[in-house]
Amino acid sequence: xxxxxxxxxxxxxxxxxxxxxxxxxxxxxxxxxxxxxxxxxxxxxxxxxxxxxxxxxxxxxxxxxxxxxxxxxxxxxxxxxxxxxxxxxxxxxxxxxxxxxxxxxxxxxxxxxxxxxxxxxxxxxxxxxx
Numbered sequence: 008x009x010x011x012x013x014x015x016x017x018x019x020x021x022x023x024x025x026x027x028x029x030x031x032x033x034x035x036x037x038x039x040x041x042x043x044x045x046x047x048x049x050x051x052x053x054x055x056x057x058x059x060x061x062x063x064x065x066x067x068x069x070x071x072x073x074x075x076x077x078x079x080x081x082x083x084x085x086x087x088x089x090x091x092x093x094x095x096x097x098x099x100x101x102x103x104x105x106x107x108x109x110x111x112x113x114x115x116x117x118x119x120x121x122x123x124x125x126x127x128x129x130x131x132x133x134x135x136x137x
Contacts, residue, residue, distance in 0.1 A: 014051065016065040017086075018076050019126065022048050025064045028125040032103045033088075035062075054088060062086075077126030084121060084129040093118040093134035100132070 019025040022040075029035040029052040038051035038061050046068070053061035067073040079085055090096045097111060097120060108129070109121035117135040124130060 011059050013059065014061050014063045016063045017124075017128065018067050018072055018079060019064050020067060020073070020076050022050055022064060022066050024125065026050065026052065029062070029064070032100070032105060032125075077124075077128055079128060082129070084131050086128065087131045087133060090132060090134050093120075093132065096132060 017025075026037060026040070030037050033054070035052040035054050036057075038053055039049060040051075041049040043049055047066070050064040051061040052064060067076055093111070097107075100122060101107070105122050107120050107122045111118055111120040115136075117133055119131050119133045122130050122132060
């Protein structure tokens with residue numbers, strides 16, 4: 008048997024502001040933006056070079072979902088963005104005013120720093136050791 012994750016949902020306040028953040032600040036590709044109804048769209052973004060997994064930007068539809076925006080994991084790192092050049096991406100993200108809450112560190116597995124997305128979800132930026 009072979010399986011893989013294709014998408015996971017991130018609850019957002021607004022489709023368009025989330026698209027701008029992911030495409031302009033993180034340089035993700037907008038894979039799809041399809042209108043499903045007056046209030047719902049199917050919006051997929053993925054890091055450049057990514058082929059199997061994309062983020063589904065899911066607009067909060069009620070107060071309970073809205074309360075989860077920016078804290079879907081109770082304050083833990085939620086997503087992990089692997090890169091082939093940590094310092095290139097880190098410096099570019101700093102220049103684009105991405106907020107890092109933990110500075111770069113050399114770990115046994117590689118270089119890592121923790122940043123926030125536009126709503127406060129935590130991400131690791133990681134370059135693994137070769």
